[in-house]
Amino acid sequence: MSIISVTNASFGYNGVDVFSDISFSVQKGELFCLLGPNGSGKTTLLDCILGTLKLKNGRIMINGQDSSTFRPGLAARHIAYVPQNHERTFPYTVLDIVKMGRASHTGLFSTPSRADTQLAKVVLRDMGIESLQDRPYTQLSGGESQLVLIARALVQQTPIVIMDEPTVHLDFRHELKILETMVRLVRKNGITVLMATHFPNHALYFQNNGVRTTVAMLSEKTFLDIGTPDEVVSNDHLSKLYGVETCVVNYPCGNSMHKQVIPISTLD
């Protein structure tokens, strides 16, 4: 069953199309990777699904409902969002930040209830970051704050989580930590994750870990291809998408096979 379906969607700023006439659907419980180079319109497409931007043409159905009929705030009951780069201004505590995930469940003139606070604490504990609870989140490292923003999305208790390049600017360990967290969300919590990324290896990582993964390659205003990582992450496609000569390898490590893309050189 498809939980998000996009049909004939187009969007443009001031008459210049960012993408046009694209259609795809995201199945319940899968990890959907939107793959493409910088500036290919991944974030714009995600914004349209979130409802921050309105499509020029086409339709987006979420959980069987036309998303353009959602009143402001209702989309937040279906989709939670983990932003790409988050500007940190006020030193709110981590708990305050996570509690903001309850906004769509909190009345206009009320504040989060005790139950909301408890839920925030449970999620922080589940993610293993309960020790950060009282820290000002302006003092966290990039990896820690990304985990906190994921916790905030989980507190929203939505069936879908959208992540816009969740591992950008993270170090070796934290990047893996975020990917592991995503695998856990899909496997354990049954959440559908839609992510934008420019690393083909992310899609392969999810496949290596046995998560049902779909890759859509966004290039030149439309999809180059869409399918499982095995089907679409190929040397040929990657050279078209990024202009990079690559070598896709399958390497045994322990008991399992690990598929990876090795970049060789840029092409002119």
Next chain:
Amino acid sequence: MLCEATGNAFPADGAGTEREMTAKKKGWFILFLVAPLACIFFSLCIGRYPLQLNVVAEVLWSKFTFGLYSGPDVYQNIIWNIRMPRALLGAMVGGCLAVSGAAFQGLFKNPLVSSGILGVSSGAGFGAALAILLFGSLSATYPFALGFGILAVILSYLISRVYKTSPAIMLVLGGVIVSSVFSALISFAKYMADPYDQLPTIVFWLMGSLAAARYEDILIAGIPMAIGTAGLIGIRWRINVLSMGDKEAHALGINTGLTKGFVIFCATLATAGAVCVSGIIGWVGLVIPHIGRMLVGNDNNVLMPASLSLGACFLILVDNLARMLTGSEIPLGILTALVGGPFFVFLLKKTKGGGW
């Protein structure tokens, strides 16, 4: 009183249990409720004609119990007709400016923003100057200041309307443009004014004062102030979410356009109501929220009531200085910065800025 409390303003990591936290929160709320009342009571005692604490207590007590006060009439007169309206107005103006400042700082994601950011102060200043020019009387300044203050904010809002939404940065830009236009108009009004009669009136009005406080002012200007403040206190938690930025606030489930409009509406009512009776009192709307941040943290849930209370206390105390320090009154706009500046630096050193 406030400085003593700073030591335990920030709960230790993990150690604070649920009950301790709520007890601490309750403690703050009680303190913030009692402090302005204490400041009002204190300001009833001091002045040119000092009154003993027990005299003030007796006068107040006789009123609240509908009993007769047997002491001299002059005591009752000083307390009820001179000092009380002034103290009450000071509390209201200070509280409104501070709570609007805190709301705008959250809304614009900018700690350097004050309650006058959308031009309400300069608009009101021009309104008052115009009224003094046209009618020469101070009574016409209230409606003019209120009207032009609100007009300035509407203009800022209209300027910021691009792409059918109002991005925060455009609002700030609109506010800066409108403020500078009205500042120029104020200068023009001063230039046109009669230098012996009208000019000093305009200049003193612009520097801010509570000296003319009467109960009628409290009633008239109190309506916009009360509505604005109640709205801001009601919506305070959503300002936390708005301070995450439009896109995230929308994704978290907030109707950003409507919520922003409501916050601006309430903050404008509160500030315009305050400015039209007191003149332009700077500093309170910028720095009192920061003092609040150092004491109770950045969660607007606690910060907004704290700012309301701190602003009220601060302005009452500064106004006491204004009428005590010299033979003639010192304008409030001058004293807020002179007194508040050193106090702010003291708190900054003491709390290490509270996480900034």
